[in-house]
Amino acid sequence: MLEFLQSMELYDFAKGPMVWVAFLVFIGGTAFRLYTLLSRIKKAKVIFAYVSLKYSLRSILHWIIPFASTNMRDHPWVTIVTFIFHTCLIVTPVFLLAHIMLWQEAWNISWLALSETTADIMTAAVILCSAFFAIRRLTAPEVRFVTFASDYVLLATAASPFITGFLAFHQLFFDYKVIVTLHILFGEVILMAIPFTRLVHMLFFWLTRAHTGSEFGAVRHSRDY
Numbered sequence: 001m002l003e004f005l006q007s008m009e010l011y012d013f014a015k016g017p018m019v020w021v022a023f024l025v026f027i028g029g030t031a032f033r034l035y036t037l038l039s040r041i042k043k044a045k046v047i048f049a050y051v052s053l054k055y056s057l058r059s060i061l062h063w064i065i066p067f068a069s070t071n072m073r074d075h076p077w078v079t080i081v082t083f084i085f086h087t088c089l090i091v092t093p094v095f096l097l098a099h100i101m102l103w104q105e106a107w108n109i110s111w112l113a114l115s116e117t118t119a120d121i122m123t124a125a126v127i128l129c130s131a132f133f134a135i136r137r138l139t140a141p142e143v144r145f146v147t148f149a150s151d152y153v154l155l156a157t158a159a160s161p162f163i164t165g166f167l168a169f170h171q172l173f174f175d176y177k178v179i180v181t182l183h184i185l186f187g188e189v190i191l192m193a194i195p196f197t198r199l200v201h202m203l204f205f206w207l208t209r210a211h212t213g214s215e216f217g218a219v220r221h222s223r224d225y
Contacts, residue, residue, distance in 0.1 A: 011177060014184040022188035029195030030203060037207070052214045059213020060206060062225035069225035078136070085129035088122040089158070093187070095119075098169075120169075123162045130159035154197055160186040 041047050062068040072079040093099055097113040104110040114122070134155055137147045164183035167173060193199055201208075216224035 011181045011184075014181055014188070018185070018188050022191045025192040026194060029192070033195045033200060033203065037204070047211065050214055050218045051210065052218045055213045055217030056210035057213075058217065059209045059224055063205075063209055071225075081129050081132050084125050085133070088125045088129070092119060092122040092126065092162070096165075120166070123166050126162045127159055127166070130155055130162075151198070154193070154199065157186065157190050157193060158199070161190060 066079060066083050067073050067076070092114070095112065095114045096119050097116070100110050100113050134152065137143050137151065137155075161183055164179050164186055168176060168179040168183050190199070194202065212224050216222050
């Protein structure tokens with residue numbers, strides 16, 4: 001197994017064809033999920049009838065601003081960790097210098113990058129936040145009740161590119177080529193998993209908040225935050 005992970009063939013495959021497969025699965029899966037969701041919404045005619053731009057934006061804004069909702073204020077530590085986790089999870093891979101260099105080599109495009117120290121801190125933050133969420137799922141009764149084994153697998157999958165990336169950058173413990181290959185593969189796995197797992201909430205969040213905000217605001221004349 002170690003020899004297989006160290007092989008140049010696997011590394012080249014992960015860095016080449018598998019990248020295209022991952023993006024095609026992600027784009028195709030996302031388009032499919034959005035199409036099926038919008039088709040169901042269209043059949044349920046009552047949903048479009050009360051969707052309001054005003055109340056949709058009001059709901060979205062209150063749920064993307066830290067402590068703007070009652071639930072966030074009731075759980076301050078969870079709110080802080082959640083916002084740190086999601087911010088670092090998205091910003092770090094996009095603005096990591098090594099990733100930008102790959103885009104520049106492939107497409108001749110680049111943008112501002114994070115400093116190595118900042119990227120290190122944000123990577124560590126994702127790993128620590130993942131540990132926090134895992135412990136919370138084990139210890140908080142209201143969360144443990146709705147937690148399945150797949151949730152731990154998904155959390156580990158989300159953290160894996162950051163763990164392997166950190167180890168590869170600092171060349172800690174294991175063979176460098178093995179860790180880099182695993183880093184690439186884990187990144188591709190999480191990209192392909194987005195449309196087909198609970199990670200799809202990053203796509204559906206906006207639609208869910210628009211629906212909920214419109215229902216509470218336009219129909220119930222109350223707040224959903």
